[in-house]
Amino acid sequence: MMNIRTKNILYPACILAFLLTATTSCQQQKPDKIASPSENILTKEQLQNKIKGGWAGQTIGVVYGAPVEFKYQGSIIPDNQYIPWNEGYVKYWWDKKPGLFDDIYTDLNFVNAFEKYGIDVSMDSIAHHWASTSYHLAHANQASRYNILNGIMPPKSGYWKNNPHADDIDFQIESDFIGLMSPGMVNSATDIADRVGHIMNSGDGWYGGVYVSALYSLAFIMDNPEEIAAQAIKTIPEGTKFHECITDVINWHKQYPNDWKATWFELQKKWNMDVGCPKGVFLSFNIDAKINSAYATIGLLYGHGDFTKSIDIAARCGQDADCNPATVGGVLGVMLGYDSIPAFWLNPLKEIEPLNFEGTPMSLNKAYVLSYKHSLAMIQKAGGSIDGDKITIPFADPIPVAFEQNFENTYPVFRDRYDRSFTHELSYNFTGNGYVFYGNIIKTSKVDKYYVDRVSSRVGSEVFGLTEKDDPYVAQLDVFIDGAFDESIKMPMKATSRRLEPDWKYQLTEGKHNVTLKWVNPNPDYEIRINDIVIYSESQPQSNLPK
Secondary structure, eight states: OOOOOOSOOBOOOEEOSTTTOOEEOOBOOOOSEEEETTEEEEEHHHHHHHHHHHHHHHHHHHHHTGGGTTTSSSSOOOTTSOOOOOTTHHHHHHHHOGGGGHHHHHHHHHHHHHHHHOTTOOHHHHHHHHHTOOSOOOHHHHHHHHHHHTTOOTTGGGSTTTOTTTTBSTGGGGOHHHHHTSTTOHHHHHHHHHHHHTTTOOHHHHHHHHHHHHHHHHHTTOOOHHHHHHHHGGGSOTTSHHHHHHHHHHHHHHHSTTOHHHHHHHHHHHHOOOSSOTTTTTSSOOOBHHHHHHHHHHHHHHHTTOHHHHHHHHHHTOSSTTHHHHHHHHHHHHHHOGGGSOHHHHHHHTTTTTSBOTTSSOBHHHHHHHHHHHHHHHHHHTTOEEETTEEEEEOOOOOOOOOOOSSTTOEEEEEEOOOEEESSEEEEEEEESEEEEEEEEEESSOOOHHHHHHHHHHHOGGGTTTOBSSOOOEEEEEEEETTEEEEEEEEESBGGGOOSSSEEEOOOOSEEEEEEEEESSOOTTEEEEEEEEEEEESSOOOOOSOO
C-alpha cells in the first residue's frame, strides 16, 4: 500500500505572473482523512473543485503552449523566448484557431458518450459515437475514424498494423476525462482506458493515455507530483519501452534534482526516435507518446507543485508544446483544486467557460457538471459511498495493464524523399520487411476556398489542396505486393473520412519486394501525391562507416 499523506498543507507561494509579476499562495485541497487503509474521504465541494481544476488546468495549458506548438522540434525552448499570457488571451485563441482545443473537445466527445450510453458503455458504442464526429482529426485519431468507417472496429482500429500512428500521442491527450471520472480509483481508470484507448492507439500510444489517466486519478488523493508519477507508472507493465522511458525520467530527476534541462538532454539522447508516425520518422518532428509523456513528467517533477513553473517547463521541452503543458496543468488543477489555480491563469479562462467547443454540444461548464456526475457513479460502482456531504472513495494499489509493444522487429532504415504524383499506377522496389507511403489524394482542378481557409486556420497550411469539405469523390486503389493482389483500399476526398496514408505493410519476409498501386477509377481532376516512402527492416540499421 502506498503512503498517502492526508494533512492539509500550504504550498510555497505560486508565481502568479509569468516573467516578473506578483505571487500568491496556493492552498491544496486534500482528502479530509484516511478512514481506513483502503479508502479516502472527500467532501462534495472538494470533489467538484478538483474536477473543475482538472478541466480548467488542461485548457489553460493547451492555450499557453499554442504559439510554440511544434515550433521547437528536438530543442529546448530557450528561457528568453517569451510565451505570452494576458487578459483576453484564451478568447483570442478560441476565435483565431478553434482546432487548437482538440485536446479538450475530443475529451468532451467521450464525456458525451458516457453521458449518453452510461458509464458501462461498450467499446463498440464508443467507437461508433467517435466515428460520427464532424470535427477535424489527425494522426491516430483520424486513422482510427477511417478504420471504423470502413468496418475495422476496435481494438483492430488502433492496432499498429492497421494504424501507422498507433504509438502517437492521440490517446494521451484525450484521456484526461478518464482520471476525472475515476477519482482516486486508478484501476477503474485503466479499465475505462482499455475501452477507449484501443479505439485509436495500441502499445506505447495506448500506454500514454493509461499513464495520464492514472496521473489524474491519483492527483485526487496525493499531494506530491513525485509520488503521483511514481505510482502512475506502475499501471504500465515493466519491460515495455514506455515504462522504461518514464522510469528513466524519474531516475534522472533524482540524479539532476535541480536541473530539468540535464534530464531533457538525457531523454533526448536515448529516446528521441519516432519509429511509427510517417510524418516523423527520420525527421525532427516527434509526436510519439513516450517522449511527450516524458516531457509532461519533467514538468510535474521539476515544477514541484507550482502551477506556473510546471506548465512552463512542460511547454519549454518542445515538440507537442501545447498538449504536454495541458496534461501538467490538468493534473495540478486536480491536485490543487480550481479555487487555488492562480487568478493570473484562471481569469482569462472564465471568458470561454460557458461556450460550446467547435463541433460539440459541450462547454467547460457542462464538463464540470457531467464529470462530477460520472465520478459519483464510478465511486458507487467501485464500492464507495455518498453519505450527505461525505464521499468515501475506495482505493487499491495500481495494477499493471496488459503487455503490448508495437513495431517489434520493425525498424525504419530509410526515408525516400519520393516527391512525385501518379494518376494511374505506381510501382516501387525496396529491400526490407515493410513500407509506408506518406502522401494523399489531391484535387487539382478546384479547391473549396472557404473550407481551406477554415482548415488552414486550425491545422496549418500543409493540408491545402488535400481535402474538401463535402467532395464525394473516393479513389479506389488495388495493391499488389510482389505481383500478388494484397488488398483494395479507398481514399475519400471528404475531410472527415479521409485515409491518412495511401498504403503501408509491415512484417513482410525480409528481402527484396515490389509494391504496385493501381488506381482503379482514375479521374483527371485528381492525383495522388506521394511525398515520402519509409522503408522498414527486421534488423536495426548499422553504420557503413569504416571502423
